[in-house]
Amino acid sequence: MILQKVNQPQDLKTLTQEELLQLAQELRSEIIRVCAQNGGHLASSLGAVELIVALHRVFDSPRDRLLFDVGHQAYAHKILTGRKEVFHTIRQEGGISGFTKVSESEHDAITVGHASTSLANALGMAIARDTLGENYHVVxxxxDGALTGGMALAALNVIGERKPRLLMILNDNEMSISENVGALNRYFKEYQTKKWVQDTQKWGKQVLEGISPRLFSLVDRAKEAAKLMLHQENPFYAWGxxxxxxxxxxDLPGLIHILEQIKELDGPTLLHIVTQKGKGYGVAEEDPIYWHGPPGFNPQKPEKVSKGYSWSAAFGDAVTELAHKEPRLFVITPAMREGSGLVKYSQTHPERYLDTGICEDVAATVAAGMALRGLKPVLAIYSTFMQRAYDQIIHDIAIENLSVVFAVDRAGIVGGDGxxxxxxxxxxxLRTVPNVQIAAPKDALELRAMLKKxxxxxxxxxxxYxxxxxxxxxxxxxxxxxxxxWEVLKEGSxxxxxxxxxxxxxxxxxAQDHPEIGVINARFLKPLDKGMLEALALEGYKLVTTEDHQKMGGFGSAVLEALNExxxxxxxxxxxxxDVFFDHGSIPRMHREAGIDAAAIRAALAGMGLEVKTATRRV
Incomplete structure (x- = not known):
């Protein structure tokens, strides 16, 4: 196996073209094998194999900086940069991260997990390089839809004005997790099918195969002159x-050749490559949405596996049914249709559904505009992604107390994604923002009740949830x-x-089997049930608060503040x-280490003079 010979990126420099092609296939096999065992970001990584091999053949990591946006397409990069022997631990407890991570390897240029950050990071590195008089490449x-993000587009605007020596590679597979949306995506689809573009590709490849570096600059000038006539066909021209x-x-040989030709060009260059998500694995090619991040599977007989009925599915079912009752309900998602359980809703109510792409800030402000004109928008968004819309929540929604419901998915520790x-x-x-209310249902039925109310x-x-x-x-x-x-689920003495x-x-x-210990479903954090809280305190009950959230500023803090008032x-x-960042791994293990599981609750009660034994059966 060629992969056995490759321990660091420099090892690719000695391989023949045939060996590089074989290496790409072996990388695919290894990615499939490990994802079948651990789950993980399969389709995206399969689609980027040739690109990553070409990058490490042409550039010199870690001296040259390779910045992967989102980072979930970088599995081949991890294997080629000294992590081959531990790749089987990816996303596992104590193992390597599923994304690029600076503290994990010198070859990982940025720590990343959210989209659209690579170009701004790359600009910063290019400016740092030039300011310090250093000489290395920044790529x-x-x-995966990250170019739809406003941050990426804003970075392009600055890059075009500053004009650093910088290479940007658009890995265009027409997909985020689901299909890409928006005018820019439509443009790229149409651009690829234009006959003059296809003819120019063929001609350009033939010319480049025999061109010398000296003549390349002349060809590049001619191409720039041609842009003066054809700039309407090229949106990047406007950015300079x-x-x-x-x-x-x-096309691995072709990629290597063109990267060699363009890597020394002055100023910013964008290389647009077209790839297939899931490349080389039939089921992932046919259904890149499911195989974007599947759970474990049998690689010889890959089949879709039911992940059970999730909170996301419960939300999707509820909002789909609720839309029949409320004609003003409108659902918005920032590129999370599948993850947020909205496939059925998008098919049932397509006229009241909007995917803004990877633009959480836009999604929030669009919801504000809808609310201002009489609609009842529901923004389905992951907790970690909602961070990117914080100003819009305050400035565009909360100040005017607009009717926007945030369906906050993936609340708490999430496991493998870290x-x-x-x-x-x-x-x-959220709780520091006036007018914003916060609730958490105990089950799917309570979720339905909360959405309706x-x-x-x-x-x-x-x-x-x-x-x-x-x-x-x-x-x-x-x-x-x-x-x-609040709701009393179990009385205590x-x-x-x-x-x-x-x-x-x-x-x-x-609290099971312990009559002296009561349990309250404190389902409303803002407004807090101060009446019940005051009654419990006045009657002398000992209290323990629990939450899957940072202790600092969380539910427990809100309770302490209310008691003080x-x-x-x-x-x-x-x-x-x-007050730490939790890495990837088992959710129960992290809850145990954080001290919020049942054992930790029993220990807290014991510290208050209540001896609580382990329950004889689990609830």
Whole structure:
């Protein structure tokens, strides 16, 4: 195997063209093998294999900086940069990250997990290089819909004005997780099919195969002159950026050749390559949406595996049904149709569905515009991605108390995706904003009740739920809920556990078989149920708060603040995540280490003088 000979990127310099082609196939086999074992970002990484081999053949990492946008297409890069022997640990406890990570390897130029950041990072590195008088290449690789992000487009604007020596590679596979959307995506599709573009590609490849570097600059000048006539066909011309392409992103010899030719050009250059997501693995080519990030599978007989009924599916079912009852309901997603459980909704109510692409800020402000003119928008968004729309939530929605519902998915620790995707800050940054209300349902039925009530109440309301499975709620059932009122699930004689969100299951487990310990579903954080909280404190109950969120600024902090305002000082313990970033791994293990699981709750109660034994059965 050629892969056995490759331990560092420099080893690719000695391989023949035939060996490089074989290496690409071996990399695909290894990516498929490990993703079958661990799950992971399969289709994106398969589509970028030839590009990554070509990059490491032409450039000199880590001296040259290769910046992968999002980072989930970089599995081949990890294998080729000294992590071959540990690649099987990817996304596992104690293993390597599923994204690029500066602290993991000198070959990882940026730590990343969110889209559209690579070009701004690359610009910063190019400016640093030139300011310090250094000499190395900076290459930003962007794709999987990341160019739709406003940050990427804004970076292009600055790059075109500053004009640093910088290579940008647009890995165009027409996909994010689902199909790309927007005018720019439509342009690229149409551009690739124009006959003059295809003819120019063929002619250009023939010319480049025999051209000398000296003559290349003359050809480049001629091409720039041609742009004066053809600039309307090239949106990058307006940015002052040299455009090359589109070229076949799976033609490895061709990629190597063109990278060699353009890498020394002055100023910013964008190379547009066309790839197929899931390349080389039939099922992933046919269905790149499912195979974008599948769970484990049998590589010899790959089949779709049911992941169970998730909170995302519960939300999707509820909002689809609710839209039949409320004609003003309109659902928005920033490129998360599948992840947010909205496939059925988008098919059932296409006229009241909008995918803004990877533009969370745009999605929030579009929702504001809708609310201002009488619609009832629901923005389905991951907790970790909502961070990117924080100013819009304050400036465009909260100040005027607009009726926007935030369906906050992936709230809490998420597991394999790690620090960049953990939704553990949303309570802290939302509850400080006037007019914003925050709730967390205990089950799918309560989620339905909250969605219905939120649309009736108006104002900005965030309903957060975990990346987890939940029992399906019956269709057509819409229970009423007393907004802002907590729910006593188990009576106690000495103490109560106040649980918000996912940790409710730990509270029930800790209190099981212990009549002195009560459990409260503290489902409303803002407004807080101060009436019940005051009654518990006045009656002398010991209290423990639990949450799958940073302790600092979270639910427990809100309870302490309320007690202080009431002038009450009960015996209370606050359990939440410590002031650190949690890496990838098992959710139960991280909850245990963070001290928010059932054992931690029992330990907190014991520290208050209540001996609580382990339950005989789990809830």
């Amino acid at each position: 930003g690789i962007i794709g 950026i040299r455009y090359v392409g589109p070229v076949d992103g799976h 620090a960049t995707h953990n939704g553990v800050f949303d309570i802290a940054y 939120a649309l009736e109440l108006g104002g900005p309301i965030a309903i957060r 975990a990346r987890d499975n939940v029992e399906k709620a019956p269709e057509g059932v819409w229970p009423e809920i007393e907004w802002g009122r 000495k103490a109560y556990i106040l649980a918000f969100g996912k940790t409710l299951k730990y509270a029930l487990e800790a 009431l002038g009450l000082k009960p015996d209370i313990r606050v359990l939440g995540l410590p």
